[in-house]
Amino acid sequence: MVSKSIPIQLIYLIVGVLIGLAAGYGVFSITAPPPGEAPVGEGRTYTIGFTLPLSGELSSIGKIWEKVTRLAIEDLNNEVKAYGLNVTFNYEILDDETKDDKALQNVQTFAQKGIKVVVGPAASSQVKVVKAFADENKIVIISPSSTSPTLALKGDFIFRTVGSDAGQAKALATLAYQEGARKVIVFHRNDEYGRAFADFFINYFKDFGGTAASQPYQTGLADYAAEVSALAARVQSEGFDAVVLVSFDTDGANILSHAAESAILSGVRWFVSEGPHGASELLTQSVGEFAAKVRLYGTRPLFIANPLYAEFKDKLKEKFGLEPAVFCENLYDAVKLAGWAIIRAGSYDGDAIAGALVEVAKTYYGPSGWTMFDEAGDKAMQDYGVWAIVKTAEGKYEFRDVGVYERGSIVFIEEAY
Amino acid sequence: MRRLKMPQVPWDVLSSLTVMVVQYSLLYMIFAVPLTLSYRTTKVINFVHSNFVTYGAYAAILLNGLYGNRNMLLAAALAFTVSGGIAVLNNVAVFRPLDKKGAKPVALMISSMGLWIFYKYLLYTIIDLATYFSRINFVSYPKIVYEWIPSLSLGSVKLSSSFIATSLSAAAMIAGLYALLEKTNLGRAMRAVSDNPTLSEISGIPRHMVVNLTWLIAGGIAGVGGVLWTSYAGSITPEAGDSMILQIFTVGFIGGLSSLTRTCIGAVLVASIENYGITLLNQFFGVETSYKPFLTFITLITTLVVSPPLGAGGGLPYKLFRRAGRSA
Numbered sequence A: 001m002v003s004k005s006i007p008i009q010l011i012y013l014i015v016g017v018l019i020g021l022a023a024g025y026g027v028f029s030i031t032a033p034p035p036g037e038a039p040v041g042e043g044r045t046y047t048i049g050f051t052l053p054l055s056g057e058l059s060s061i062g063k064i065w066e067k068v069t070r071l072a073i074e075d076l077n078n079e080v081k082a083y084g085l086n087v088t089f090n091y092e093i094l095d096d097e098t099k100d101d102k103a104l105q106n107v108q109t110f111a112q113k114g115i116k117v118v119v120g121p122a123a124s125s126q127v128k129v130v131k132a133f134a135d136e137n138k139i140v141i142i143s144p145s146s147t148s149p150t151l152a153l154k155g156d157f158i159f160r161t162v163g164s165d166a167g168q169a170k171a172l173a174t175l176a177y178q179e180g181a182r183k184v185i186v187f188h189r190n191d192e193y194g195r196a197f198a199d200f201f202i203n204y205f206k207d208f209g210g211t212a213a214s215q216p217y218q219t220g221l222a223d224y225a226a227e228v229s230a231l232a233a234r235v236q237s238e239g240f241d242a243v244v245l246v247s248f249d250t251d252g253a254n255i256l257s258h259a260a261e262s263a264i265l266s267g268v269r270w271f272v273s274e275g276p277h278g279a280s281e282l283l284t285q286s287v288g289e290f291a292a293k294v295r296l297y298g299t300r301p302l303f304i305a306n307p308l309y310a311e312f313k314d315k316l317k318e319k320f321g322l323e324p325a326v327f328c329e330n331l332y333d334a335v336k337l338a339g340w341a342i343i344r345a346g347s348y349d350g351d352a353i354a355g356a357l358v359e360v361a362k363t364y365y366g367p368s369g370w371t372m373f374d375e376a377g378d379k380a381m382q383d384y385g386v387w388a389i390v391k392t393a394e395g396k397y398e399f400r401d402v403g404v405y406e407r408g409s410i411v412f413i414e415e416a417y
Numbered sequence B: 001m002r003r004l005k006m007p008q009v010p011w012d013v014l015s016s017l018t019v020m021v022v023q024y025s026l027l028y029m030i031f032a033v034p035l036t037l038s039y040r041t042t043k044v045i046n047f048v049h050s051n052f053v054t055y056g057a058y059a060a061i062l063l064n065g066l067y068g069n070r071n072m073l074l075a076a077a078l079a080f081t082v083s084g085g086i087a088v089l090n091n092v093a094v095f096r097p098l099d100k101k102g103a104k105p106v107a108l109m110i111s112s113m114g115l116w117i118f119y120k121y122l123l124y125t126i127i128d129l130a131t132y133f134s135r136i137n138f139v140s141y142p143k144i145v146y147e148w149i150p151s152l153s154l155g156s157v158k159l160s161s162s163f164i165a166t167s168l169s170a171a172a173m174i175a176g177l178y179a180l181l182e183k184t185n186l187g188r189a190m191r192a193v194s195d196n197p198t199l200s201e202i203s204g205i206p207r208h209m210v211v212n213l214t215w216l217i218a219g220g221i222a223g224v225g226g227v228l229w230t231s232y233a234g235s236i237t238p239e240a241g242d243s244m245i246l247q248i249f250t251v252g253f254i255g256g257l258s259s260l261t262r263t264c265i266g267a268v269l270v271a272s273i274e275n276y277g278i279t280l281l282n283q284f285f286g287v288e289t290s291y292k293p294f295l296t297f298i299t300l301i302t303t304l305v306v307s308p309p310l311g312a313g314g315g316l317p318y319k320l321f322r323r324a325g326r327s328a
Helices: A008-033 A059-084 A100-112 A124-139 A165-178 A192-208 A225-238 A249-259 A285-293 A307-320 A328-345 A350-362 B011-042 B048-067 B072-099 B105-134 B159-181 B185-195 B197-202 B207-232 B242-254 B260-285 B289-306 B316-323
Strands: A038-040 A043-052 A088-093 A117-118 A140-143 A158-160 A184-191 A211-217 A240-245 A269-272 A295-304 A383-391 A396-406 A409-412 B150-152 B158-159
Touching: A008 B260, A043 A059, A043 A100, A043 A328, A059 A088, A059 A249, A059 A307, A059 A328, A059 B105, A088 A100, A100 A117, A100 A124, A117 A328, A124 A140, A124 A158, A140 A307, A140 A328, A140 A350, A158 A249, A165 A192, A165 A269, A165 A295, A165 A383, A165 A396, A165 A409, A184 A192, A184 A225, A192 A211, A192 A240, A211 A307, A211 B289, A225 A249, A225 B011, A225 B197, A225 B260, A225 B289, A240 A249, A249 A269, A249 A285, A249 A396, A285 A383, A285 A396, A295 A396, A307 A328, A307 B242, A328 A350, B011 B158, B011 B159, B011 B185, B011 B207, B011 B242, B011 B260, B048 B072, B048 B105, B048 B207, B048 B242, B072 B207, B072 B316, B159 B185, B159 B207, B159 B260, B185 B197, B197 B207, B242 B260, B242 B289, B260 B289
Parallel strands: A043 A088, A043 A117, A117 A140, A140 A158, A184 A211, A184 A240, A240 A269, A269 A295
Antiparallel strands: A038 A043, A295 A383, A383 A396, A396 A409, B150 B158
16 A cells, blocks of 8 residues: 655655765765775775685685685785885685686676786686686786696786696606505596696606506585495406595595595505695594505695794684695785785786786795796796694694605605504 | 496495495485475475585584584484474564465575575584684584494494484484374374365364474474484585585475375485496496486486476476376
8 A cells, every 4th residue: 555645754864865875976986996996094005806715615725714814914914014115905805605607706896896916716617717807807816726737828817826736746646656556546526626637647657657547526515425435346346556536625535534434445555635635624533544554645735844834834823723724825925925016016907917926926935935936827836745644642633744745756754654 | 438348346345335325315315304394284495404404414513513522312402403493483484474475486485595595604604603712623524423323243244323323313203204194183284284274274273383393393304314414424514415405305306295205215216326326337337426416417307307296396297197187
């Protein structure tokens, strides 16, 4: 029912709201700073966009990254102040649900807001989807964790503060071969990261003289018991002597905990990519015992004996009570590089910032080491370490770096098992 | 594709695979039977069902992480309360008001999708707070080892404590639901409401009370399913229920969202197709295991085409069958 006489107060209210809106809009459009960069007082404020996997498959890492982002922005602002620059950095984090299309949407949202520098997305498959839009609109994308060799392309707007997996696949192949594996099955994520890693691994492993087959598994499942069972059947019937697992953290932990219950899979060696490193679910008793039984080793990108990494690790622990998850240090450095590149670029424009980023990275050294980019925009100086799950004196389990990849071979620095 | 070769699945793989199929069948029953139960009484295609499972799992996880609880009964009681409570709350706050306004089933389904997203992010917020105060990573949590539950070895076949707990729970659920629906007045009232809501109301059955109770039981059972999941899955995330929604709905649709017996058969079918199917295809034909969800999809689509659930289908085959007088 619509009443015929509208109360006069309501008309006043509506008119009032309309005037308010109009006035507000007017004032805002006069005083509104150009997007992305905003003058505050006499200084300037820049916003860096982040598309992080706060939910979905990589959320366990993403939640930790969110805190690393806060830490990095805070440190960046302090550093900039210490240099006497009147610049402040803000951050805006959008959740990409570990999904490809959502990451693209986020980058487009940032682009509409005039933001020219975006840190993330995490997964290679996401970076691949974002790439065309970023190149076209000159948005500088800095991924701290995309490692697929297929994205090592010259002259684009994609930068990665971690080395391409071409390097890690070689380190892992060396590790497996040196440890005596000759016939391996690569059990890998069926995505950009997993497929490329597996291809490179298999090529290197065959070059060494071994044989290798691959077994991809679907990502994003609630559980991997059936996949592990199929893997066990193949290991048994074809006589593989080792499994190479290329996974993220949650799926990796899931797979390893099911493998721990399989007699067949407990009887072969296991070698693992960097994905599961740092995942707290791996530090349970059953996985810990399994790791010792199969002498499980993994590789991961790191900068050998970097005191800044130790410092970063302590800071994260002290501030948030967190152990760094995989690629936390690369994220931290990505933020710092983004900030200094914006300052160095002089103008807030994609081309200038991309150019400045390359220059800044040449002389920057952080928790992830020396950040210089190669010509494809990936980390040029990337070492690889060997990690293991080690039992501590108190009977708990922890991740420890027990070896390094150096000049084509693995050098163990301590006994893990 | 790898070469074709003579069939060979080692015996110990086959036996452990069979144990797994049984466990998955029982788990899918516990997940999907309440979906069928709630649909046939309330006619809501309920996406929040995946939240019931996840919230149940996280009730157990938070009890374990924050208070060190390893008693599965306690966890199950809390999970039943939490998930059942959410289900009743949804009905009181959302479904019933919408129903009163004459909302169509599609509108109810869409509102359940809204709630689904809401609950998912609410859980992330709760977990964030829990992580902040306890400094434990709850976003990805390892399998919980519960105490007091034995494991068995029958020759070379190992039955884990999770298997035992799942079997007991499934048996209790089936016995309980049978007793409730067949032997009690309340159960008869529930069946009456699902057969004909209007008629049941005219004949003096307190329909809203019956609907609320149905939601409580349905949500509660799914929540207990979540607790069982924490004892089985290799790692648990806030996406656990969501990533099983395809399987749960497939099982429910095989049951026509109306028959509990057929839902149980559906659970066995889906578990077998997923686990035996992919292992055999992988062994004998070199089909990659990553095709597993594809098998589930084919099952879902076949079910929808051959025997669409009443009300949810209404597609061409359903109407044709109906005209031919096959589906009454």
